[in-house]
Amino acid sequence: MDSERFRKLLDARGPFASVYFDDSHDTHDAEAQLELKWRAAENELEKLGADQAVIEDIGDAIMNLRPPVGRSGRAVIAGADGVLINEHLARAAATGIVRVSELPYLVPILEQSFDHPDYVLVVVDHSGADLTTHINGRLYSETVDGGGFPVHHAAGAETAGYGDPQLRTDEAARKNLRAVADRVGELVDDKGIELIFVVGEVRSRSDFLSTLPERLHDRAVALEVGARHSGHDFGEIEQAIEAEFLKRQLRAIDDAAQKFTAEIGRESGLAAEGLDAVCSALRQGAVETLIIGELGDATVVADEGMTTVAPNENVLSEQGAAPAKTLRADEALPMFAVAIGAALVRTDERVAPADGVGAVLRYAPTLHAPVG
Numbered sequence: 617m618d619s620e621r622f623r624k625l626l627d628a629r630g631p632f633a634s635v636y637f638d639d640s641h642d643t644h645d646a647e648a649q650l651e652l653k654w655r656a657a658e659n660e661l662e663k664l665g666a667d668q669a670v671i672e673d674i675g676d677a678i679m680n681l682r683p684p685v686g687r688s689g690r691a692v693i694a695g696a697d698g699v700l701i702n703e704h705l706a707r708a709a710a711t712g713i714v715r716v717s718e719l720p721y722l723v724p725i726l727e728q729s730f731d732h733p734d735y736v737l738v739v740v741d742h743s744g745a746d747l748t749t750h751i752n753g754r755l756y757s758e759t760v761d762g763g764g765f766p767v768h769h770a771a772g773a774e775t776a777g778y779g780d781p782q783l784r785t786d787e788a789a790r791k792n793l794r795a796v797a798d799r800v801g802e803l804v805d806d807k808g809i810e811l812i813f814v815v816g817e818v819r820s821r822s823d824f825l826s827t828l829p830e831r832l833h834d835r836a837v838a839l840e841v842g843a844r845h846s847g848h849d850f851g852e853i854e855q856a857i858e859a860e861f862l863k864r865q866l867r868a869i870d871d872a873a874q875k876f877t878a879e880i881g882r883e884s885g886l887a888a889e890g891l892d893a894v895c896s897a898l899r900q901g902a903v904e905t906l907i908i909g910e911l912g913d914a915t916v917v918a919d920e921g922m923t924t925v926a927p928n929e930n931v932l933s934e935q936g937a938a939p940a941k942t943l944r945a946d947e948a949l950p951m952f953a954v955a956i957g958a959a960l961v962r963t964d965e966r967v968a969p970a971d972g973v974g975a976v977l978r979y980a981p982t983l984h985a986p987v988g
Contacts, residue, residue: 617725617726617729617865617868617959617960617961618733618959619953619954619957619958619959619960620957621732622720622722622950622951622954622960623954624700625693625700625701625720625951625954626951626954626955628695628696628697628700628720629695629696629697630695630696630717630718630719630720631666631667631695631696631716631717631718632693632694632695632700632715632716632717632718632719632720632721633661633664633666633670633671633674633692633693633694633695633714633715633716634691634692634693634713634714634715634716634717634720634721634722635657635661635674635678635690635691635692635693635712635713635714635715636689636690636691636692636705636709636712636713636714636724637653637657637689637690637708637709637712637713638653638688638689638690638708638709638712639653639688639689639690639704639705639708640687640688640708641688650678650679651679653712654675654678654679656712657674657678657712657714658671658674658675660714661674661714661716664714664715664716665716666716667696670694670695670696673694673698673699674692674694674699676699677692677694677699677702678690678692678702681702681704687707687708688704688705688706688707688708689704689705689706689707689708689709689724689728690703690704690705690708691703691705691724691725691728691729693720693721693722695720700720701720701725703725703729705724705725705728705729706728706729706858706862707728708728709724709728715947717943717944717947718941718943718947719943719944719947719948719951720947720951721944721946721947722947722950722951722960723908723946723950723962726908726950726960726961726962727962732750732861733810733811734749734750734751734752734807734808734809734810734811735749735750735809735810735811735812735813735857736748736749736750736800736803736804736809736811736812736813737749737750737813737815737853737857738796738800738812738813738814738815738816738824739815739816740793740796740814740815740816740820740821740824741816741817741820742788742789742792742793742819742820742823743761743789743792744759744760744761744792744795744796745759745760745796745816745824746758746759746760747759747760747796747799747800747803749803749807749809751807751809758799760795760796760799761792761795789823790823790827793823793824793827794827796824796827797824797827797828797829800812800828800832801828801829801832804832804835809835810835811835811836811837812828812832812835812836812837813837813839813853813856813857813860814836814837814838814839815839815841815853821838825838837860839853839856839857839860840856841853841856868959868961869961869962869963869964869966870966872905872907872959872961872976873907873963873966873967875887875905875976876889876905876907876967876969876974876975876976877967879976879977880974884980885977885980885981886976886977886979886980887974887975887976887977888903888974888975888977889969889970889971889973889974889975890969890970890971890973890974891914891916891927891945891971891973892927892931893975894906894949894971894973894974894975895916895925895926895927895931895949896981896982897975897977897981898925898949898952898953898956898958898975899924899925899926899935900981900982901956901978902975902977902978902979902980902981903953903956903958903975903976903977903978904958904959904975904976904977904978905958905959905960905961905975905976906949906950906953906958906959906960906961906973906975907961907963907967907969907973907974907975907976908946908949908950908960908961908962908963908972908973909963909967909968909969909972909973909974910968910972911944911945911946911949911971911972911973912972913944914944914945914946914971914972915942915943915944915945916942916943916945916948916949917929917932917939917940917941917942917943918932918939918940918941918943918948919932919937919938919939919940919941920938920940920941922941922948923937924937925943925948925949925952926939945972945973949973958975
């Protein structure tokens with residue numbers, strides 16, 4: 617998962633409350649169930665010493681977010697600056713999680729959420745398209761009409777002397793699709809759009825995709841959902857987009873697992889595993905992808921400003937830093953990875969690194985030899 621979405625957490629003030637629970641909306645009493653789950657989480661936050669203002673912010677966030685459709689989880693992270701993350705998850709955690717600590721807890725989001733890059737949805741036919749851009753969780757809609765008419769072939773013969781009606785129709789359709797492609801290209805360039813989802817009947821999709829500039833072809837994904845103006849279910853479109861995100865996430869996990877396993881086997885220095893080696897790689901900014909497994913209650917230590925991290929006080933002291941904070945590894949390591957722009961992957965059964973943590977590296981750093 618791209619860590620960019622978490623960078624806002626780096627400058628936020630703690631302590632942080634991290635709340636995860638089953639937010640499914642698939643029963644007649646879903647609203648009442650949500651209230652009960654929030655009350656349980658609220659009690660736990662109070663027991664853990666969360667600030668009352670933070671608790672109130674979380675309560676507002678939980679009760680006021682639009683309900684999900686069907687099965688869902690929920691992630692809410694808040695600090696002294698208010699709610700920082702409030703989103704539905706693709707799957708609910710097996711049990712609710714409530715933490716109050718110096719750092720946010722991100723692992724359940726990595727495990728149960730999808731990377732949602734900015735994208736544009738193009739619902740197209742030969743007369744134009746309806747565009748919906750998704751940028752930083754906000755939706756913007758517009759319609760592109762290329763002005764080319766007619767776009768439907770005549771049912772019978774037309775008056776002679778006015779040229780081939782089919783040629784005029786085909787050229788009108790091409791004009792409209794060029795207008796759509798031009799506008800999509802502008803959005804990609806101006807907004808940094810990463811993905812282009814295309815919906816429409818088969819020929820419309822095909823003709824539009826062939827009209828897109830070649831530089832955009834690898835960003836375009838055709839969804840076999842329905843035609844424009846056909847009354848298709850936008851819930852079905854959302855499900856198709858989520859399915860594509862899931863495929864991309866599974867590919868990312870698979871790629872990271874394969875690369876990690878290969879580099880460990882080669883002893884190339886381009887992979888690290890275990891708390892000591894991964895902390896050393898993080899300190900040197902060498903981590904490309906942090907692979908998080910089962911860390912349990914493992915801890916690491918950091919200096920007062922949390923600018924460097926180590927598996928124990930001895931190692932941190934050797935780096936010239938005074939040990940000031942003992943932190944949960946499953947909270948600290950992801951945040952240190954975010955700070956250096958590393959990707960984050962929650963591992964599955966494909967790879968089990970030592971100490972529950974591994975990394976694919978950008979380059980072979982000087983790894984610290986374990987002490988004692």
